[in-house]
Amino acid sequence: MPRVDPGPVLPDDVAQHAVARGILESPMIWRALLLAALVTAYFFFRPRRRVPTRITPPHSLTTRVVVVAALLGLSAVTWLNSYVGYVRTPHDLGLLLQRGTGWAAGFGSSLAAISAADDQYMSNARQALNNAQGGTRPADRPQGDPYAARMDRTTIPDPAHGVPVTAAQTNVMLPPGYDDPANRNRRYPVVYLIHGYPGGSADDWFTAGDAVNTMHQLLERQLVQPMIIVAPTVSAGVPTTDWECLNVPGGPQLESYLTETVVPRIDARYRTIADRRHRAIAGMSGGGFCALNVGLHHVDEYATMLVTLPYDDPGSAVSLLQGNPALIDANTPRRYIPTMPFPYPVAVMLDAGDHAQTDMTTSRRIAAALTARGQKVSMRFEPGLVHTWRTARAALPFLLAFANEQFTS
Incomplete structure (x- = not known):
């Protein structure tokens, strides 16, 4: 295949911040x-030496086994999280627990609230210390920070398409200055971030994906223009199913x-630039397949597709298509890209870990297919990483x- 451009070049500190581990990811x-x-x-x-007069409670052995098993279980869970990087901070853990019920949801709500306050307090304290030492830390956001975004949590239900109100949470990150009266006539481009499958939610890109801090750094360094980030929940109320954003x-x-x-609802509610050139769809893993497949199905709506941990077929979700050959072909990009029409040009960026051979092979295959059709493609491989958050x-x-x-092109 022809050489593919690696995409944007960013300062080393921005790239290093993106791969830094959160406190709960520590090995x-x-x-x-x-x-x-x-x-x-x-x-x-x-x-131990036997003591004839000593009586051991009958439940002591069971209790001991349970305690050791619990510690081993926690060790296994935290090892997995260290590898995957899904829960970075106590705040992330709180949001994850909120998805449950009963005491777990209540504890999660309290933990998220407390840790958010602590994070802000520590951020301000670190900034004060750094200022006193004559330094700066782009990742810290003190009060009055001109690069701080505003989060808007809303719901976009659509029962006609199988999305009840209980499964319609959407997170919208509005850029700095969005609410400033001086910007009341300003409109912004939009990036839609799709979570992975199964088990994903609208929170994932703002917890595991660290989108808030990432955008803060990019804006503070003037590496991107202000934009609106939208993360919908696309699980139809059944997060355990590998939906892949399919029409089932x-x-x-x-x-x-x-x-x-x-x-349409985002365009109606927020000041977006409501055209394809200023709209991108992005995702990771199953959400990356969604971004590619949905984006290519609707090139009149999305000019840019951003795909990390890529797939070019629906994988196990093919069973949702009930063996219909036409539907399977229509939802398998590796099959339809060579013959699909491109009434509008698209730009696609692919990103994978360089220790994930399958992801790298898939990226190269997608890139070759799209460049053969005259479309713009960039491809990047992250050093030392695999198929994880x-x-x-x-x-x-x-x-x-x-x-x-x-x-801006």
């Missing part, structure tokens, strides 16, 4: 828990929901910078 957590489990097991089960025969019509409902987070500043280039 020290699972190592400490594993050590605690081993030490506990040793003291619980080491050989007899089921949710998620592609139609995105293009016919979400986009850590890779998507590392990719995000480059994807947004690529979108900005298309918005």
Whole structure:
């Protein structure tokens, strides 16, 4: 295939910030828990001299086994999180627990509120210290920060397309100055961020994806223009299903929901530049397939597609298409790109970890197919990363910078 441009070049500190681990991603957590489990097991089960008069409670052995198993389980969970990078901070953990019910949801709400206040307090404290030392930290956002975004949590239900109000949460990040009366006539380009499958939600790109801090850095360094970021929930109320944003025969019509409902309502409610050239669709993993497939189906609506951890077929979600050959072909980009019409040009950026061979192969295949059709493609591989949220987070500043280039071209 012809050489593909690697995309935008960003300062090293921006790239390094994107791959930095959050406090709950530290490998020290699972190592400490594993050590605690081993030490506990040793003291619980080491050989001892028998004392005839000592009576051991009948439940003591079971209790000991449960304690050690719990520590091992926590070690395994925190190891997985260290590898995947899904829960970065206590605030992220609080938002995740809020998706549950009962005490977990209540605890999650409290944790999210407390940790958000603590994060702001610590951010301000670090900034004061840095200022006193004559330094600056772009990632810290003190009060009155001119680059601080405003988050707007809303719902966009669409029962006709199978999206009930309980599954319609949408997060909208509005750029700095959006509410300033001086900008009341200003309109902004839009990037739609689609979560992964299964188990994704509108929160993911703002927790695991760190979109707020990433955009803050890009704006503060004047690497991108202000833009609106929209993250809808596209799971039809059943997050355990691998929907891939498909229009499912007899089921949710998620592609139609995105293009016919979400986009028009966002354009109606917010000051967007409501044309294809200023609209991008992005996603990771299953959401990356969604961005590619939906974007290519609607080149009149999206001029830019941003895909990380890419797929060019629906994978296990093909079962939702009930074996219909026409539907399967129509939702398999590797099959239809070579013959599809391009009434409008598109720009696509692909990003994967350079330790994920399947993702790299898929990226190259998509890039070759699109460049053969005369479309603009950039491709980047993140050093040392695989198919996880850590890779998507590392990719995000480059994807947004690529979108900005298309918005301003």
